[in-house]
Amino acid sequence: MQGATHDGSTNGGSTKRDATRLSSTPHGRNLEPFSLYVHIPYCVSKCPYCDFNSHVAARIPEEEYTRALVRELRHYSESEAWADRPVKTVFFGGGTPSTFRGSSIGAVLEEAARLFGFDERPEITLEANPGVVDAGRFRDYRSCGVNRISIGAQSFDPELLRFLGRVHSAEETRQALKSVREAGFDNFSLDLIYGIPGQTVEGVTRDLSQALENEPPHLSAYNLTIEEGTPFHARYRQGLLRPLDDEVEIEMAERIQLTLAQAGLERYEISNYARPGLESRHNINYWNGGDYLGIGAGAHSHHRRPEDPLGERWQNERLPTGYMRRTDEAGHAVTERERPELRQAMAECLFTGLRMIGGVSVLRFERRFGTRPEGAFPDVADWLSGGLLVEDDQRLRFGRQGLLLANELFVRLV
Ligand code: SF4
CATH class of the missing domain: 1.10.10.920 (Arc Repressor Mutant, subunit A)
Structure with missing residues (x-):
């Protein structure tokens, strides 16, 4: 890609804008660097606890969807809210972004570099699921500019993985992590889920120690929540699934914090831990209320002028087919816009x-x-x-x- 090199730095000549001169204009336009979120909505199967905008397709229309993402980028590069602002972080989330080849990911990054330019040291993350990615694909992601991988491990316990409907084994997670390292990623994150019915505090400890064997610089530990509209919720309503007691979940949360702190991973957000300096800059921008442009099916965006306390948010059409059709017709796929009350x-x-x-x-x-x-x-x-x-x-x-x-x-x- 132009702009971001393999180590995430920018090769000055190809970066379109000079980030250092940008802040805000006298006319109140926000010209600060912004975060870009790219939603890849496809998964190989649907996990029963998941309420994300993810879809199982018999054939993933990777090229058509990538073209729609590029169209959306072009549309926003001409809008007052985003023009002349460099990108500081990119996050490919899903769904399962690792269903897409490096060439597609690279095409989006190249267009973002051409249209907006990158901040001096952009953080470019891609979510990958073990079993839906191989060593060659990690190398391709690395060479197209991705410099951070987030691996959806969830657990190392085969029974819990089955219960969660995950398509991968603990061995595939270990293999994926080995490939991530071999591809040259020194910045990566592991996702774990705790509070799973049937899980014990000792089980959480075992998951943590297996995760820590891989020395992750960043780890997210999410408490399983039973979301309405999911198969887990239906089972919960029928009395077939019983959440853990609050006290057990609190004990698990305390065990996680203690164990990770001893391993040098500091808690910097309710569910997130990192070695100092390796916190997720993309997510910190969300939590700080910064601007972000979301592209792809169902993606959300937020923009606020410096003098406006409220800002504006919008959301894209959730269905991938509708999303592609709309971007084809209008260059964007916004279906809802909102300005919050004070x-x-x-x-x-x-x-x-x-x-x-x-x-x-x-x-x-x-x-x-x-x-x-x-x-x-x-x-x-x-x-x-x-x-x-x-x-x-x-x-x-x-x-x-x-x-x-x-x-x-x-x-x-x-
Ligand atoms: S892999 Fe992730 S996004 Fe896909 S169905 Fe499972 S939890 Fe949802």
């Missing part, structure tokens, strides 16, 4: 910022909304006096107990 924008700013262990900047909140968080949400003052929230260095963050109760507290906020 209270909703404030709640979201707090909600996402507090997910990070470093918390939310009170000053930034005040500058954006003209009030401190407890001015808008009296609960926040109670949580502060009760120790669920802590304020230091002008930042508001969860205390130990607050982190364990974070989900309940978020619900009360909205």
Whole structure:
């Protein structure tokens, strides 16, 4: 690709814009670098707990879909919101992005480099599922500019993998990780799921130790949630699936944090751990409320002018066929647009910022909304006096107990 080289740095001449001169213009346009999300919606089968926008197709229309992604990029490169802004992070998520060849991923990256240019050291992540990728494909991703891989391991326990409907074995995960390293990726992440019915705290410990044998620089540990509309939810309603008790899940969460901290992986977000300096810059941009452009079926975008406290969000058509048809006709596939109410924008700013262990900047909140968080949400003052929230260095963050109760507290906020 032009712009991003194998180690993720940019080869100056081919980067279209000079990132260092950009911030914002006197006319209020945001010219900061932005994050690009690319949704690849295809999977080889549907996991029974999944409510993502993922689809099983008899034949994946890879070339047609890639052309639609490129069309969308061209459309947005001419819009006021994104023109003249370089890309700082790219995330290929899904679905299963590793169903796509390196040449397709490279075509999207090349077009992004040509139209927008990349920031000095872009973080370019691709999600890969073991069993849906081989060593050659990792090498191809590396040579087209991807510099970070996120592997959906979920568990190393064969029974839990079967229960989760995963198509891969623990051995395939180990093989995929070996190939990731051999392809030259020194930055990669592993996803694990915990709180699975039938799982024990000892089982979580075993999963962690197998994950840590691979020395991941980054690890995400997500609590299994039973989402409406999924086969798991139907089984739950019929009484055939019983979630773990809250106390067991809390014990698991504490075990995860302790074990990963001992291995040098610091918790920087409720579900995310990294060696210092290797946190996901793409996700930090979401949690900080930064701008992101999402392309692909069902992708979400967010854009906010510096002087506007609310911003705007939009979402693409979810069905891949409809998405491709719409981009063909109009260059984009937006079906919903929303400008949040003030209270909703404030709640979201707090909600996402507090997910990070470093918390939310009170000053930034005040500058954006003209009030401190407890001015808008009296609960926040109670949580502060009760120790669920802590304020230091002008930042508001969860205390130990607050982190364990974070989900309940978020619900009360909205
Ligand atoms: S592989 Fe991921 S996106 Fe695909 S169905 Fe399973 S959980 Fe959903």
